[in-house]
Structures are given as C-alpha cells and as structure tokens.
Amino acid sequence: MDTGIALARAYHREVVGPLLSREVPRLPHAAGRLGSGSDVLGFDDATSRDHDWGLRLTLLVDDADADLVPYLDDLLERELPDRFRGHPVRFAMTWDERARHKVSVATVPAFARDRLGIAFDPADSAGWLMLTGQAVLEVIAGPVFADTTTALGPLRAALRHYPAEVERYVLAAGWHRLARLPLHARAAATGQPLHARRLAGTLAEDVMRQAFRLCRAWAPYDKWFERAFQRLPIAAELTGPLTTVLHSVDPRVREDALVTAVRVLLARQRDLGLPTPPDGVGPFFERASRAVRPEVPAALLDGLTDPLLRRLPPEIGAIDQWLDNPWLLARPEARAAFAAAYEQWLRRA
Known part of the structure; x- marks a missing residue:
C-alpha cells in the first residue's frame, strides 16, 4: 500500500511535473506534499484514507509570479487526467466540497501566511510567539520534490527552530x-x-x-x-x-x-x-x-x-503555552486575536 508521500511523489514525477515542464518550462516553482494531513508527517495508515487523503500536492511560485497562480490552477484542472494509479484526481475535501484537482497553487508568501496565520519575519520575536508546532510542520515537515524558487528553501530553513x-x-x-x-x-x-x-x-x-x-x-x-x-x-x-x-x-x-x-x-x-x-x-x-x-x-x-x-x-x-483550546490553536485566522492579547500584556508591563 502506497503511503501518501509515496503516492504524491509518483504523481508529481509522472503527471504534474511533466505537465509543468511542457506548459511553463521556464517558470521557477516548487512542488511537494506540504500543508495538512497525516501523510505530511509520515504517519498515515489505512484509516487515514477515509477522508482528505489522496492525490494532493502543493505547487508554489515566487511572489514575482503571483499573477500566474490562477492560470496554473486552471491549467491543472483542464489537463490533469481523471485518475492516477487507481485514485481519483478530482475529489471533495471536508473543507472544499467541489470535486476538483487537489494541487494547491499559491505563492510562497501566501502559502506561509495561510499555514502560519502571520506574515512571517524571522527577525520578529512577537511573530515567533504566534506559531504553533502543527502550523510550522505544515510548512517544513513534508517533502519537496522540486524547487527552483528563491523563497521556499530560506523559509523552511528559517522555521526549523526558534532564534x-x-x-x-x-x-x-x-x-x-x-x-x-x-x-x-x-x-x-x-x-x-x-x-x-x-x-x-x-x-x-x-x-x-x-x-x-x-x-x-x-x-x-x-x-x-x-x-x-x-x-x-x-x-x-x-x-x-x-x-x-x-x-x-x-x-x-x-x-x-x-x-x-x-x-x-x-x-x-x-x-x-x-x-x-x-x-x-x-x-x-x-x-x-x-x-x-x-x-x-x-x-x-x-x-x-x-x-x-x-x-x-x-x-x-508562545500561544500554545497559555492556550490549550485545539479549535483555536488550529485556526491561523485567530492569530490576530492572539497578537492583540500580547499587545495588552506589553501595555501593562
């Protein structure tokens, strides 16, 4: 039985990678299995397949190529096959009921902000305190199969641990x-x-x-x-x-x-x-x-x-040292509220 990472690697090697090489051969980009999912951590098993598991990839470009994100998404929807190794290419997720391809396309900064909930700056100590381990792992834990961007490698290296x-x-x-x-x-x-x-x-x-x-x-x-x-x-x-x-x-x-x-x-x-x-x-x-x-x-x-x-x-x-509500910690959009709490503590200092 293929693991999610093994399946994603083959999907990129045999389908997605060749399609990009043919259609946008000079575009700097990165492809990997990043984001949410047990397979990103290498822990998926047979039970993991009952939801949100399958042909998933993350496709990232540098900020300079942000205008190509909609084109790439449409290209993949139009050109990808219906199935690969017996798995559907287009399927629904718990947070997206549309039966579309599940290659998530974004710029590197947009992907980082979506996962981390902040515009990450390694020099910003307050920003580091906003991060949860799971959020960071969704950026750094999964494998990258190809990368010619200027931004993804430095981002993953910076997030390895606290300053x-x-x-x-x-x-x-x-x-x-x-x-x-x-x-x-x-x-x-x-x-x-x-x-x-x-x-x-x-x-x-x-x-x-x-x-x-x-x-x-x-x-x-x-x-x-x-x-x-x-x-x-x-x-x-x-x-x-x-x-x-x-x-x-x-x-x-x-x-x-x-x-x-x-x-x-x-x-x-x-x-x-x-x-x-x-x-x-x-x-x-x-x-x-x-x-x-x-x-x-x-x-x-x-x-x-x-x-x-x-x-x-x-x-x-950090936020996961004073807050243990999993519903809140799992929501990057809540980071602004957490930042406001730190600002209040600073005003009282």
Missing part, C-alpha cells in the same frame, strides 16, 4: 509551567486523589512539550503527539518515568518519577550550552515535596536583550 533569545524565553515559560509540581503533592495530601492524578498527567504533558523544545523540534497536534515524541533523542530516557507518572496510584512514586523526568530535561538543557543551575530541583519551602527551583527560568531570562521579550511576563511564552 536563540526566543528559544530561551519559551523554555523559561515551560519551566514556569513545571513549577506547578508541588501542587500535585499538596492535592494528594489534602484528600484530592483524583485531582492529584489529573495534575500529574498535566505535568507529564508539560514534560513532553518541554522535551520537544529542548530537542529543537516542533510538536504536532494531539493525534500524532506521542508518535513524534518517540522520535526525540531523549524520548527513551523519559518514557519510563512518564509511564510511571500516569500509572502509579502512589503520589510519592509519581513525584519521584516527575523529578526524574525533570532532571533529564535539565541535563539536556545543560548539554545545549544553555544557562542551567547545577541542581534545578529542590525542596518546596520546608515541606517534603519538591519543586523546580526559580533559578531555572531566571537563568534563561537573564541577559536577554530583545526589548519585547524583556517586557513580556516570563510565564506567558
């Missing part, structure tokens, strides 16, 4: 979330076992998300979160402790496992050469429970020169 100071800021915000560790022990000690286990699960997710950041990888949306997590170089060290956190009924055992996971993260941060205290875990006041020391996020924030990052509350971070 240095933005990275330190979002890591610090991640440590602030993990500073809730003592609440787990307190909930258990005050007769709230269900809530204590819920907090343990939330902290386990925070560990996993911080692991993505420390491995300089983007996290996909929930369906493929663990599959992508298992690709991280520290996943093997974290899987055992996190499994204990989620399965143990003993709150002390859960706390020990969370502390073990936190120490794995601290070691990774130290290995990256980022400022990290010698021991980032200590007692929570005079209680038996433990906490992430406040020096951990403070060390990352110390010395930041970016004026926006210095003024933003250190606990905020």
Whole structure:
C-alpha cells in the first residue's frame, strides 16, 4: 500500500511535473506534499484514507509570479487526467466540497501566511510567539520534490527552530509551567486523589512539550503527539518515568518519577550550552515535596536583550503555552486575536 508521500511523489514525477515542464518550462516553482494531513508527517495508515487523503500536492511560485497562480490552477484542472494509479484526481475535501484537482497553487508568501496565520519575519520575536508546532510542520515537515524558487528553501530553513533569545524565553515559560509540581503533592495530601492524578498527567504533558523544545523540534497536534515524541533523542530516557507518572496510584512514586523526568530535561538543557543551575530541583519551602527551583527560568531570562521579550511576563511564552483550546490553536485566522492579547500584556508591563 502506497503511503501518501509515496503516492504524491509518483504523481508529481509522472503527471504534474511533466505537465509543468511542457506548459511553463521556464517558470521557477516548487512542488511537494506540504500543508495538512497525516501523510505530511509520515504517519498515515489505512484509516487515514477515509477522508482528505489522496492525490494532493502543493505547487508554489515566487511572489514575482503571483499573477500566474490562477492560470496554473486552471491549467491543472483542464489537463490533469481523471485518475492516477487507481485514485481519483478530482475529489471533495471536508473543507472544499467541489470535486476538483487537489494541487494547491499559491505563492510562497501566501502559502506561509495561510499555514502560519502571520506574515512571517524571522527577525520578529512577537511573530515567533504566534506559531504553533502543527502550523510550522505544515510548512517544513513534508517533502519537496522540486524547487527552483528563491523563497521556499530560506523559509523552511528559517522555521526549523526558534532564534536563540526566543528559544530561551519559551523554555523559561515551560519551566514556569513545571513549577506547578508541588501542587500535585499538596492535592494528594489534602484528600484530592483524583485531582492529584489529573495534575500529574498535566505535568507529564508539560514534560513532553518541554522535551520537544529542548530537542529543537516542533510538536504536532494531539493525534500524532506521542508518535513524534518517540522520535526525540531523549524520548527513551523519559518514557519510563512518564509511564510511571500516569500509572502509579502512589503520589510519592509519581513525584519521584516527575523529578526524574525533570532532571533529564535539565541535563539536556545543560548539554545545549544553555544557562542551567547545577541542581534545578529542590525542596518546596520546608515541606517534603519538591519543586523546580526559580533559578531555572531566571537563568534563561537573564541577559536577554530583545526589548519585547524583556517586557513580556516570563510565564506567558508562545500561544500554545497559555492556550490549550485545539479549535483555536488550529485556526491561523485567530492569530490576530492572539497578537492583540500580547499587545495588552506589553501595555501593562
């Protein structure tokens, strides 16, 4: 059974690519399997075929050739065959009920804005905070089969990971979330076992998300979160402790496992050469429970020169660190509202 990427590669090689070479031989363009879909991440299976799966490609041109986008779309609709390798070329999608070809044609900047929700500028630290992992993966994760544009390669390279100071800021915000560790022990000690286990699960997710950041990888949306997590170089060290956190009924055992996971993260941060205290875990006041020391996020924030990052509350971070509504996070058009929220925080700084 062909994967979506294998099918898209053959579709481009045997049909779309030759058509473009014949009709627009001198047009700089890029073609790949980008955008949404489990196959972009390489995770599609037989179940994935029940919706929005099939002969899909992304065709991009530089901004200078924007006027050719409608022509290329019409050309493909007119010239493409009805089927390829037994699959229909024209079919409906959940967001587009028209039975048309599914080669998405756009300029590189328009495609980036459609996926990211912003006009991306690598020098704009506020823009970086608007990005979600899934949005970025829709630009950088899928394969590009051909590229003679000037814009797509630099865009994908720039999006690989945060700039240095933005990275330190979002890591610090991640440590602030993990500073809730003592609440787990307190909930258990005050007769709230269900809530204590819920907090343990939330902290386990925070560990996993911080692991993505420390491995300089983007996290996909929930369906493929663990599959992508298992690709991280520290996943093997974290899987055992996190499994204990989620399965143990003993709150002390859960706390020990969370502390073990936190120490794995601290070691990774130290290995990256980022400022990290010698021991980032200590007692929570005079209680038996433990906490992430406040020096951990403070060390990352110390010395930041970016004026926006210095003024933003250190606990905020990127949008997916303070907002967990999947409906909102999945909508690039909501980025303007998120940007307005950051502007309000800056006014209060």
